[in-house]
Structure formats: C-alpha cells, structure tokens
C-alpha cells in the first residue's frame with residue numbers, strides 16, 4: 001500500500017482516503033500559499049470561512065439537504081448529542097420515544113432519562129431490528145430516536161422507519177454519507193465524524209430549522225442549537241482542522257459520483273465479506289439477520305473453535321490487516337469497512353479468511 005500503510009479495519013477512528021491525507025499533508029504546513037496551516041488560521045478569517053462554507057455546501061449537495069435544514073459542525077462527539085437532543089427538544093416531564101437496537105442507542109436512551117420521561121418503544125436483540133410497525137410509540141412523544149447503524153452489533157436499518165408523523169431523530173455516526181438518505185423525513189440527523197467522514201473532534205448535526213430555539217433555559221449555552229445556528233458553528237473556536245478534512249472528503253465523494261455510487265461500492269465490499277462467511281461451511285458465523293446486516297461493521301465469529309479467534313486476529317495482523325478484534329462486549333472479530341476502506345482491503349481479508357478456514361476446518 002502507498003506510504004507503507006496497512007489495511008486498518010478499526011471501528012473508529014477509522015481510515016481516511018489516502019489521497020485526502022496526501023492533500024492534507026501538503027496543506028498542513030502552508031495552506032494554498034497562505035503561509036499558514038489551517039490549524040493556525042483565524043477561524044474568523046476569509047480563508048477558513050471559505051473552507052467551512054464549501055464543506056457545508058458540498059455536504060448539502062451530497063445529501064440533498066433541503067433549505068429548511070441547518071448544518072452544524074459541533075464538538076463533544078456524538079455522545080454530547082445524546083444530551084443536546086432531549087435538552088433542546090423536550091421539557092422535563094415530556095415523553096420521548098427511544099428504540100434500542102444496541103449499545104449506542106441504549107446509551108442515548110439512558111442519557112435522555114436524566115432529562116425527560118423515556119418510553120422504550122422497542123428493543124432489539126443485537127441480531128435484528130424490531131419491525132417499525134410493532135414499535136409502541138407514545139401518542140404524545142416529542143420525538144422518536146433510533147440509531148441507524150449499531151457499530152458494535154453490526155445491525156443497520158435498510159430504510160427510514162415510519163413513525164406516523166412524529167419527529168424522527170437518528171444517530172448515523174457509523175453510516176453517515178455511506179448511502180443516500182432522505183433528510184426531509186428527519187427532524188435531526190447527527191454523526192461523529194471519525195468513522196466515515198474525517199478526524200475525531202467534529203460532530204455533524206443536520207437539524208430542521210423549526211426545531212431550533214427551544215432549549216431549556218438552564219441548559220449550558222454550548223448545548224443550545226440556536227447559539228450554534230446563529231453563529232454559523234463559530235460561537236466558539238471550531239475544530240478547524242477536522243472541518244477542513246471533512247470538506248476534502250465531501251468534495252472527493254461528490255466528484256466520485258455522490259452517495260448512489262458510494263452505496264454501490266459499499267454494497268459490493270460488504271457482499272465480499274458476507275459471502276466469505278456464507279461460503280465457509282459454517283466455519284465463520286455472522287450473528288446478524290441477513291436482512292439488516294451492516295454495510296459498515298461486519299462482526300463474525302468462529303463458532304466451532306472460538307479459541308482460534310485470537311490466532312485469526314494475530315495472523316491477519318501479520319498479513320497487514322489490523323484492528324479486527326471484535327468489541328470487548330461481544331468478542332469474536334469485527335471488520336469495519338467504512339467508505340475509505342478500498343475494495344482491495346476487503347478482498348485481501350476475504351482471501352485470508354478462506355485460507356485460514358482451509359487450514360483449520362475440521
């Protein structure tokens with residue numbers, strides 16, 4: 001691989017496209033002849049202003065974001081959104097609906113409990129997602145929150161759930177811009193950047209404008225969407241470098257045919273791995289229902305010989321494929337294959353899986 005790089009299957013922070021890194025490397029010391037690094041520039045100067053404006057415009061083009069939605073570049077990770085959402089969209093005592101399909105939506109739900117009356121409308125089993133038609137939504141809920149892709153379990157919604165006209169909120173941290181999404185069906189979409197977009201340090205929030213301006217008076221100023229909307233994400237010093245890299249990634253995706261093309265590639269990549277699992281005569285197992293298998297995070301195990309999993313991870317590492325260990329809460333292996341993972345990396349892993357199985361199958 002160029003620059004002696006490995007195939008990194010980390011769930012996050014994840015890899016970035018190598019051409020983006022190369023461009024960033026050149027800009028790191030002297031951004032486009034300005035004599036300064038982006039990291040050193042005033043965020044109020046015209047150079048950085050052009051960077052953040054272009055990043056937003058390109059993201060709007062990629063996701064076809066309607067004009068009545070605001071785009072914010074915030075700090076605090078997706079985890080801070082777990083509290084910003086109830087603080088801005090519900091009053092104490094209001095009811096909000098949460099659908100729990102894995103570890104991340106559970107965390108979001110637990111955080112909301114601090115601020116309002118939480119109804120768990122449906123619960124998944126980490127293998128499937130409960131059919132939206134069976135969700136027990138409250139008649140008077142302020143919003144419905146779900147996680148579009150559970151990074152740990154590898155469970156992904158394949159379409160936008162119908163919540164009967166309620167305000168729908170989605171954590172898309174681990175599948176943001178991996179596929180086209182009809183933003184108009186959502187009240188809020190949020191995503192930490194460090195999986196599919198850019199470096200850690202920036203969280204992207206897309207929010208319908210009528211949902212801005214209702215924060216509880218006691219909430220910290222930094223947790224008020226309105227303050228960030230009014231200040232174009234520059235109420236305080238923004239994570240300039242992270243935003244700049246996100247902009248490069250958006251530009252690259254647009255040039256490469258947008259999210260339809262990206263989805264096609266992601267489907268192809270995921271199919272290579274799921275096929276390797278399916279054709280292993282049971283040597284490997286994917287615990288997830290085929291209907292909702294994630295295109296981004298592919299967990300798998302060696303069910304008949306779990307002792308071999310350590311050796312698998314070690315040998316893969318020796319062959320230049322890193323970070324394949326499953327999340328500590330589930331064990332086994334997990335291959336995260338976000339947008340920036342080249343198809344060659346996935347092919348190499350599938351070949352390795354076949355060879356490993358051939359060596360060890362009983």
Ligand code: PLP
Pocket residue numbers: 012076077078079080104147149150151152171172173174192193
């Ligand atoms: N939501 C999902 C789906 C995630 O995968 C993660 C992190 O892995 C988070 C939220 C938390 O993100 P952050 O670390 O940016 O707070």
